Amino acid sequence: MKTEEPTPSLGQTLEWLRKELAEMQVQDQRLLLTLRHLHSVLQELRTESAPWEDARSSGGTSPRRARAGSESRGRPPISSQGLAQLLQGTDSRRSSLP
Template sequence: MKTTGEPTPSLGQTLEWLRKELAEMQVQDQQLLLTLRHLHSVLAELQAQSVHWDDARSSRGASPIRARAGSEGKGCQPVSLRGLAQILRGEESRRSSLP
């Protein structure tokens, strides 16, 4: 809400503010897309590991511990739950900057 002492922004200033806001939103969209792609790949890997564990449990003579030990050296990166939590808490979220 505006007070009577504040000047009314011109149309040019308002359009410039809108351009700035749209540009910030596009950057956020790109960051969210990258995060979504990363989460998708992590979920796909976890699903593959789950299938691997289920196969190891159902096969005779192979214990799940040995099956896991065989897959650990294949370059699987641990999931950074701390980084994911920061993103989900909105530490990189856009703040409102209304004119």
């Protein structure tokens, strides 16, 4: 015996669409913040690696010594675990049909 679910009304379908769009907007905002953060991290890494790359290409100073100078600024290294935590909420999109 097969029972069919009642067809949702137009009002219910529109309400479901509004809810989904609102969830997508929240997710878009979260992704935008993540993207901005990643962009700033990349810019910082490029800035920090520029003197190291210059020293490496000039051959005057050993790359290890040049890199050690940029690492001793008191800033902790960027961890992949911190990045994973930042990205953790972005894949929580669920597909729920009305």
